Amino acid sequence: MAKQKMLSVAAAAMTCLMLSGQVMAHGDVTPQGVDTGNLTQLGEEWVDENPYRGTDNKDNAEAVTIGSSAYNQNCARCHGLEAISGGIAPDLRELESDYDGDEWYIYRVRNGAVRDGAVYMPKMADYLSQEALWAIRTYVESRRAEM
């Protein structure tokens, strides 16, 4: 069962790769810039936990708004519109909204997913700021809460 799932994820990732190849051919590979000016700025060092988490956090609502559009522009083509996976890449709402979830999230957005030279997921942190990526995480967490 687990193996079957792995295979289907791999197949889906291949499809995704081909799709993104097409996008690249149209010169549309540059991830969209995200204006995070209204959020608390975090500096160069990566923090280890979502700094905008929790509805009582003063940045939370703004982060969800910014993250929603940033997600749909930069992640949705693989992870699914509105954070609902169509099967091409994992459903990000499944990640726990806690420290462990954050650790895995940071790992993936900084390292991407590259196997045998094939890029299944680009290193998104090379294109998007830490603030933008935490805003996206905050948006996905809000979608998880609605799940």
Ligand code: HEC
């Ligand atoms: C070109 C397609 C693509 C894009 C664009 C993309 N991803 Fe991914 N992502 C993947 C694939 C494929 C995996 C699964 C990698 C694996 O398991 O080896 C993945 C895995 C992840 C994971 C780990 C999920 C888990 O349950 O293990 C996170 C977190 C993640 N992506 C976040 C993002 C975010 C945030 C963005 C946008 C800023 C993004 N990704 C953009 C393809 C993509």
